Amino acid sequence: MALRPNPTLRQRRLGAELRRMREQAGLGGSQLARELGIQPAQITQMESGKSGISAERLRTIASVCMCTNEPLIEALANMASERGKGWWEEYRSTLTIDFLEVAELEGHAERITFCNTVYMPGLLQTRAYASAVFARIVPSLPPQEIETRTAFRLRRQEVVRSGATPLRAFIHEAALRMQFGGPVVLVDQLAALLEDSERPGISVRVVPFNIDTFPGAGENLIYIEGPVPELDTVEMDVSQGALFFDSPANLAKHRTIFSSLEATALSEERSRDFIRSIMKEVTSTHA
Template identity: 65%
Template sequence: MPGRLNPTLRQRRLGTELRRMREQAGLRGSELAHSLGVSAAQVTQMENGKTSVNADRLRTIAAACKCANEPLIEALIDFTVPRSKGWWERYQGKLPTGFLEVAEMEAHALKIYTWATTYVPGLQQTGAYASAVFGRISPPLPQRDIDTRTAFRSQRQQALRSGGTAHVSFIHEAALRMQFGGRKVLAEQLDSLVKDSEAGTSSVRVVPFDMDTFPGAGENIMFAEGPVPELATLQMDTAQGVLFFDAPADLASHRATFAHLSALALSDDESRTFIRSIRGQHE
């Protein structure tokens, strides 16, 4: 059976966890292949997410690797269940793959944390603000591409809210003051943040300039909690595009960052007051 040409983010993650399981057992690919009665090439295909793995095969691999982490095994079995196509797949060929994979990650997250330092998180951007963010890209995008990206971002917001996924948003004051599209667009964006916070759509917590430290890196990041701690995913926006991280050290480091942010940031009530004060400067 030919392998998948373009495995999804979830399929690749399953393969990554199988490889991690094997490596933690100190097994080479050829040794695991011998235990399974398959070729080493088939093990490689499974670990690349290019060959499907059913529940029985996954348990056989876990047994061969002496993995006793039953919650992780059960969570990975859920990864093997075929699912209907996600709404984001309608955008294949219209948007970079990274955009679709962010939506896929969000669809499976139990809880999402964002840390924004340069612009308001995509999950909370108004249409005008999102369009202005995409419009600043150099070289400029065609208006059709800007419109498609903006519509996609809006649909991500709707999908997250309809699914009831909890979202905790930490926003640095710099991101609240940075103008994309001018004062009117920023004012409307600030109003929208307050509305989201009041409605409970997101927990919005501000980190003001006068805090005595700057937690974590300077990029906008998203941390998506999975069904077990090992299956969380970190996503980072960079000038080169969307990056994903799932190594245990990366996950531990950014859990510590968000714990620090939680202790440092203003409360939801204080944050709404703070955002309104900035909004008042744009009257």
């Protein structure tokens, strides 16, 4: 079977979990290869995501590695059995890989949680707001690139609009006040956020300036839950693109951050009142 030249994020994650399983068993790649009766290079290829693996072989590896975590094994076997491509593959020749990997994560998520300090969560942005966010990138993007990125972001929102994937958003007051595209765009965005907060499966909670302690750093974070906790992923938005973290230590750290947000953010109803007050303030200031 030909090797994959560019394995997807999900294929690489499957390989990383196989490597983690092997290392937890204290086995080297050559030792595992000997147990399976294959070449060591094949272990390297599977663990890098460049080579596929059957669900049967995955279960054999789990047995050799003395893994008894049945929910994890079953989830990995399901990943190994996946066939077909997601809708985001249509954009592979027009957008950078970061965009596709974010959509791939969201497309397989059990729940998505945002922590935003600068701008609204991408899955809750209006067309005008999203376009303005992309328009402020330095160096400037050509109009067609802005339109492609905006259309892709709106397509991602179908995941949430369908109600199939629950979404929680913890939004700092700074992000609610930051203007992209001017006050009219902001007011329309806040109105859309209020409407979304009433949708089934969507929770919007505000973290105001007067909260004593804001957990974590100031990055925009996304916590994407998998079918089992071991397959969760943290995404961090930075100016250069998206960074992904899935080590047990990183997952534990960010679970603590989001647990703190859960305890300190305003309730959903008080958050809606807070958003309405900002809308009123912006409208009166720029009337």
